[in-house]
Amino acid sequence: MNLYAIKAIYLFEMHRTWRTIMQSVISPVISTSLYFVVFGSAIGGRIPEINGVSYGAFIVPGLIMLSLLTQSISNASFGIYFPKFVGTIYELLSAPVSYVEIVIAYVGAAASKSIILGLIILATAALFVPLRIEHPFMMLLFLVLTAVTFSLFGFIIGIWADGFEKLQLVPLMIITPLTFLGGSFYAVDMLPPFWQTVTLFNPVVYLISGFRWSFYGLSDVHIGTSLAMTAVFLIACMLVLRWIFRTGYRLKS
């Protein structure tokens, strides 16, 4: 294991965050706060409690997940796309590092950032609404699993993308709709029956449901199913990455 290399890449990536602190941390915090003001206070005040949880508190787990997903993807995809774009990837490819080490470093850094961000948003939320976390350990587990899984997914997108357009396309066209329709702002049983069935094909539903369960003990689907779906997605990303590195896809000619 080339630990020095993992450390070098990890610190390099984390350093990039501090350099772009406005974009990486402050802007998601501001946008989440706006959600709280609009949905939590303004509109939420007119919505009745959902299973004994006020609407403002109900949307907290969903909002954290929303940021966690989009930030994990954009951090990781940008982290690997940028060296490809400016050409500094030559150094990575010629260095004595294995692909596993590259993934650990890049995905680790991207996941760290989004976990920190998730916790910051959680703290911000606590300023607006009364929070309770029934299963703190499960909450952290979901936070870490989701951050790692979607950082892996972002890493794949970063390798696949051959232009800035593609880099933004997947988060914009797929992830944002999935999260908005994944129960961030509502409980699945609030939907008409037909859409309840459709929703079950949305992987994000399982993440948000599981995450919300760790807060309030209520969920749309069973917690075991949530964990299993997360694991399935995690493994799928790992398999795709293994294929990418074996073939050198988009990295080496």
Next chain:
Amino acid sequence: MSSAISVSSLYKTYSTGFEALKNINLEIRHGEIFALLGPNGAGKTTLISTICGIVNPTSGTILADGHDIIKEYRAARTKIGLVPQELTTDAFETVWNTVSFSRGLFGKPAKPAHIEKILKELSLWDKKDSKLMTLSGGMKRRVMIAKALSHEPEILFLDEPTAGVDVELRRDMWNVVRALRASGVTIILTTHYIEEAQQMADRIGVISHGEIILVEEKDELMRSLGKKQLRLHLQGKRETVPEALSKYGLELSPDGAELIYTYDTQKERTGITALLKDLDKAEVRFNDIQTKESSLEEIFVSLVRERK
């Protein structure tokens, strides 16, 4: 003792079907400076990139200090430093950080004293806290070299190190290269400047259309460089060189219109006076005389042209 770099039967065909490298066989000795010459698109960069692991070889084997670059990539790559042709840097990083990053990436523990030494040698010390985007092209080139040297490689690849670099930097760079060689580092460089290869290299290789067409000691090449040709334009064409002049080793040009005498300018006697007397005796008439120096450039150009 194994070679610093040993390339055997290396082929590279890109997915477009372009054959960039054809049956490359090359041994680079420990501690030498090897200059790889060739026109644009000859395969210089592909060859270097393949050895350094940036391009996958189609077939063939490459050993770096006895280690297979694919099966034992860790051992092989740790020994190699690469300065690529293009100036690709992380614009927002500082000089110090980017050079330290490279050392870590190559699996070496931090050693600020070494980084300091490199930066000082490359006159980068006062720029160590500058962001890369604020540096001039020449300074960036120095940073690229510093990055390649950060992990104390035993084999250094310099791909067109002096392209677009001013005279002063070129001189600095060659001083660094000489110092590295003195400390035992093997150096492989590609260049367009034949003069540069002439000054620096121990051996010279010429690559053209993906094939190595010549590998020779520089001194050997210089010896043939030291030769001059005397061309006598004859009155009327001849089929053969006159018998009486056989001791001069004359050649007849392919069209029979010229006699060519090759002589060594380094020698005390070039034999020209004797030749002219004997030509007169043999009643060979000519209407023009021309002398010509063959340069490495010419050898190079004719070698490359032959292959086309």
